[in-house]
Amino acid sequence: MLKANDPSLHSWIEIAADSDFPIQNLPYGIFRTDTRDPRVGVAIGEYILDLCVVGQQNMFELIDLDPNVFHRRYLNDFMALGKPIWRAVRNRVSDLLRNDNEEISGDSNLIRQCLVKQSEAEMLLPVKIPNYTDFYSSEAHATNVGAMFRDPANALLPNWKHMPVGYHGRASSIVVSGTSLYRPKGQLKVADADAPVFGPSKMLDFELEVAFITGKETQLGQSISPAEAEDYIFGLVLFNDWSARDIQTWEYVPLGPFLAKSFGSAISPWVVTLDALAPFKVKGPEQDPKPLPYLDSPGHHHYDINLEVLLQPKGSMATSICRSNYKHLYWNISQQLAHQSSNGCNIQIGDLYASGTISGPEKDSYGSMLELTWRGTQPITLSDGTQRQFINDFDTVIMRGYGERHGIRIGFGQVSTEILPAG
Structure with a gap:
């Protein structure tokens, strides 16, 4: 078992049981706030651990990397360091967030510097995609x-x-x-x-x-x-x-x-x-x-990753239409x-x-409207009583995914997109 995957690990950060982001996950993303320019973060519960700040505090000094690699608009430079570095950084972040580690948790000022609420951050495209x-x-x-x-x-x-x-x-x-x-x-x-x-x-x-x-x-x-x-x-x-x-x-x-x-x-x-x-x-x-x-x-x-699609008309509740x-x-x-x-x-x-x-x-596991409505011949009914053959203007499609084993849930959060009328 990989060290950071140990199901017995717990964080000093309070994390809901159904959170996609327990200490065993630690996914990477790019975020910014009103006071922080784009940088690399790790999701933990409802928070983001700011790896730029962690690096500035010399907490990665035993890993062969330039901590400025976390002060980037995309993850590409960090990814280029290779799998041994990816694994070492994840293990180090896991250690820093463990409930028996006080390197961050023992300093209230450092906690404020290192942690950002996800609700207060804007998430950006995580990688520059060449192909x-x-x-x-x-x-x-x-x-x-x-x-x-x-x-x-x-x-x-x-x-x-x-x-x-x-x-x-x-x-x-x-x-x-x-x-x-x-x-x-x-x-x-x-x-x-x-x-x-x-x-x-x-x-x-x-x-x-x-x-x-x-x-x-x-x-x-x-x-x-x-x-x-x-x-x-x-x-x-x-x-x-x-x-x-x-x-x-x-x-x-x-x-x-x-x-x-x-x-x-x-x-x-x-x-x-x-x-x-x-x-x-x-x-x-x-x-x-x-x-x-x-x-x-x-x-x-x-x-084994559970996937779900929800369809939400503007001003209405979302309806789960695919699992x-x-x-x-x-x-x-x-x-x-x-x-x-x-x-x-x-x-x-x-x-x-x-x-x-x-x-x-x-049928309820089909991953497109083309299949769910069988090319529009079998419309689906949403919770607000309206029907769909395909996606209407101002509909929002939400996708979620997670794996769960031994009481540990490793999730992706969601991808959500609203469709606007043609320009």
Whole structure:
């Protein structure tokens, strides 16, 4: 067991039993306040531990790093230090927050300097994302979409069980939770129309996803094996890959998603490390046919993370419309990264790799409105009595995720996005 994952650990900070951020989590993010410029923080209960201040107090002096690395607008410079440093810093932060450690807790003035209430801070995009890849790794989702748009008897395309299918998306339009997005416009063509028209999407959808972020780079021509992949992965975030289904239906042949996706995606602000998620590793589904050797990934490389989507119309209560789990993926993160690099594509620090929509086997576990309403033919009813086929203007979509074991809950917080009318 990793030292900082010990379920017997307790903090001198009071933490609610259902908090996403106990001492066993310690995710990294970038925050600012009226008096603090952007910097690195760690979530602990309802607070943020300001690592910039901790570094200025020489509390990382036994770790080979420049404490100014925490006074940055993004996590990239810290991630570039490598996994041994990530682990050493997490262990040190865990020690500082333990209930039997008084290095901070014994000084009330230092407590005020080091701790910031999350409610008083603005969370920023945690990483500078040079590249973004979106996979298509949920068998249930791929089967549902294939059944809707192609032959239900042959829903999966022939390549799907041989490799993690994916495409390269637009990194510049990835935003942090709390950022509103405008309804996209594009070419729309109904089935019986002679020609397309240009206008706002009428079939705007969310996609429930989890994404991993790389913290180690490779050179052109270098590939990564599944056994090596976890050394390159810094952590995970929740990811809402927004999709305009009507725009996508018309544009995606022959080259795939374009304007239907590039208008915006959203991530949660806290990056949960792979170390913190280690207790939730599980075996994935049996892969048949057996993957080619470069994708062979024996052992436990999936994660048991509960996922939920809520839809909230403006001025109304939120309604839970989906409950799924990250373990439902067919292809795991080690296989995804191995496939991405297998052709010699270079990996960069801060790259983001999304899972694709995560749907489970039951209807209430489908990770998109496309599936939940079966292409709009079966509207869902919200708690305020209104119905939805897809997402309306001024609706807010909220995604949450957490793993729970031995009474310890390791969570991501949430990713929340309101949709505004087309500009």
